[in-house]
Amino acid sequence: MTDTLVEAAPQESLPEALGARRIAALLAQHLDEPVTADDVNELVAQKHLVCCDSYKGHPLYATADALALDAELVRGLVAERVAWEAASLPRDAAAERIGWHWRDIARMGAEGRITVGRGGRYLIADVDRLPEEAAGEQYITAQAAADVLEIRHPADWQYVEAAGWVKPAGSYERPVGSGRRTVTVALFRLGDVQDLRDLPGVDWEAVRGLPKGAPSPLREYAQLAPSRAATVKAFAQALADRHGVTVWAWNSPYSGRWELDWERLDGAPGKDQVADELAADPAAGSYADEITLCPQWGRLTRQARALLEPDTAVILDTETTDLYGQTIEIAVIDATTGKKLMDTLVKPTEKITAGARWVHGISDEDVADARPFDRVLPRLRKVTKDRVVCAYNAEFDRSVVLGDIRRAGRKPMHLEPRDSWFCLMEAYAAWMGSGRWLRLGGGHRALGDCQAARDVLIEMSKGRGTEFTPRKQ
Template sequence: MSENDVAAESAAVPKTRARKAPKPKAPPADLGPIQVLRHTGLAEWQWDAGTTAGLIPPADCGGRWSVALADQVAARREEIVAVVGTEAPIGGHRAAQRLAARTGLDVEKVDVEALADAGALRVAGWYNEFPLWDCRALDSVDVDQLGAVVAERQAWIAASVSKWDAPAYLGWRRDEFERVAKERGLRLGRQDRYATADLDALAGDEDLVEQVRQDRLLMSHQAATFLEIRPTDFKYLVASDLLAPRTHTSVEVSRYRSVSVPLYRVGDLEALREHPAIDWEAVHAVRRGEPSPLRELARRPVDRAAVVRRWVAELGDRHGIEVWAWFHPGAGRWEVDWERVDGAPTEQEVRKAIATHPYLKEHRHEIAVATDAGAAIRWARAMREPEAAVILDTETTGLAGYLVEIAVIDACTGETLLDTLVAPGCEVEPEARWVHGISDAELADAPPLAEVLPRLLEVTAGKEVLAYNAEFDHGTIARHAGRDGLDPAHLGDLGTWSCLMGRRSDWELVRRWLPLGGGHRARGDCETAYELLCAMTAPSRTPKAMARR
């Protein structure tokens, strides 16, 4: 190899810089909590225990420890460990296990706490609100003393009942037991237990037991079972004013709603068995489906629904108007609305009539007046007036595409005013073709929007334009006209459109959009929407008794 080759090879090898030796770090002037533990060789619990015992001085550098102070603690490490031990304090359950393993006794956590109460143990520390116990102290507990504590606990367990089992021990309900315990000053013993002798004393008080039984409260269906009658018969008893609930309770029937449920006293139910106006033999003999013998005693309708229906009929007859009422299951309330014509009452007058009604007034907070469903009915009736509105539907090349078909029918008569294909000026997307079935071949001879628009504007002029999804159909027409340089005139104003889908949700008392259910062709969907509009001129939920009128 020549001298030039050696020089070239050495030039090709990259030069590496020699790394500088790292500068030695200066020893820290002070130590943090973790550093001081490493420096002294103590565990965190040993450090805490040593600090509590006064063997370790507090931090001397603003929450940190100087190296000099840490060296002093490290030098005394053996002395500190001798005082605080080598095992960390343990909780009550582990302490009981440790004592049980050493003595063979059935030790529980409460026994450890009892030893502490007796002065045989002391708390070595705390974990949250739970005491911790020193292992060396546990190992030095006297076996005889521990045995006496365990035996005393076992004797108390045998002579007592837990607070959770006490009501069942007496055959009472929990609320009944808690009421009597408060009235009699019954106190809980150790481990939240009642002495069996105290409970037996309550059970032996015959007057008390009988009073508890008579004061027991039952729901309507429970009360009917107690009287051995049908729920229908029980409703007539309440409607006859021979029986009234003692109180009400709130029962959660869904995540968002609770209902008020009446409760009836057993003593009041038993008193009815001696009532001279009730032929109990006839009541018990009636079979399912037969009218109740108690109906003759009823002074008012048997339930809220019957009261509402009767009052609605009276309100309509009084004002010569049509009044609607239905139960809204989602809101858990009755809704009342009516047609707004001359002579019809105002909302304030209807609310006042409910508030002053002898039976409805107690349900006035559960009856809504002037509702979205009622507004939808009145709107549908207005849209079906002659020359008031038309129904329009479109089919498109895609969700954000252009027109391929458009139809318009009269909202009053259902007459078809326009039904035509429209040349979109682009291909139909496969997804859209799968929905409506209109192919590019069918659109080959279709007229462009420029030819269709004059007739479209003519049949919709001066009328409300109804579409099942008004925002979609309005947007499609505006987009197509804008692309072709056409003026959509009044159809470009969303204010002249109304959405059937939103009104339908109000009418059907739901909070979601419902599918139209048409055949996905413009005229067919218009006709389906027309049928829906006709149906919306009456309530969607008419009670059977009102529907027969």
């Protein structure tokens, strides 16, 4: 007979379904093995364990299925992980081991130069070979490149770039200050920079050690031209000034293209007009093929700004007895101010499942003296009337609220139409360019989740990349 865990614990004493972390703890206890949530996820990936339910995006797995797993299968999988962890390092530790930047380690992994395995870890043996096999392939900043050449930055380095001796191999966006403003930082291949030391006809010794303010001998080799980033940002500022609107410019790390969008106030230009202005711009026009106008995040930014206007929207969240169960807690806040409009526990007509209680921590005892939903509904109708109802996973919260209204024998009124609701989860994922939903992190209590969802709405309203506002004429 196959060795399983069924006899290790009485199933009737356990919840019917648990999350990956709790399943891992259960298996670890009964196998006396260091089972982790990562091991449970691997069991799921290998289709030995199947998601049977979920709660607000958290997958749940049947306890009975977990206990019925072949014990040797689980032990073998744990042993493989432990062995892999002994032979590998996480990204930052791998970078520190050889003195490289983590971006270089990640790039080498993406290119297949380093073996990447479970947990996003890197094989130590491959990492240790990089300094010799990939010497010079690290990406460095202009400051570091100037240090390699022992010249001044930016006084001398600007002429190196302008002469066309070296070109950026990549870039990244570095935040500036405490807001959402960023600056594009160019990255150069170390080997390309090192090769410049043997460039014929260049007297590097005459350049090294020059005092601050002294003219650079390198200036004779180049006539400076503004970088693409500076050119695009100059066009964005000019667009903001010309039309009196806020403009956002973002260098997408996904496509390597610049993306521009702007407010749509009365008299603001449309996409075709801005495209014509871009093409006619003497400097930015040469980059027109590398600039995307009106990306999806721009539309969502404008939508978020509209939702934050006074008396326009509220943010709602529910906690329930089970997936699509009955409401046991509901909160609503004003989207503009964050003011609490309602926050109350609700007494359901069914028990709270163990899986749901594990997520939000609300017990049957907590709601025993709470008001039933039909007593809460009048206040809910009042605070949501004539407002867009925003929710992080609107499909879930709308279904829960309508289900409670039906059970109470009441009419849904303005809470029923789908266009009365706005899904912040779907909008945020699209705004971020993610193909999957992003965790909210509000603590899984209704009021806290409302506040966290409002933070997401505010973040979306700020646009992406650098914001340019009209300057006073």
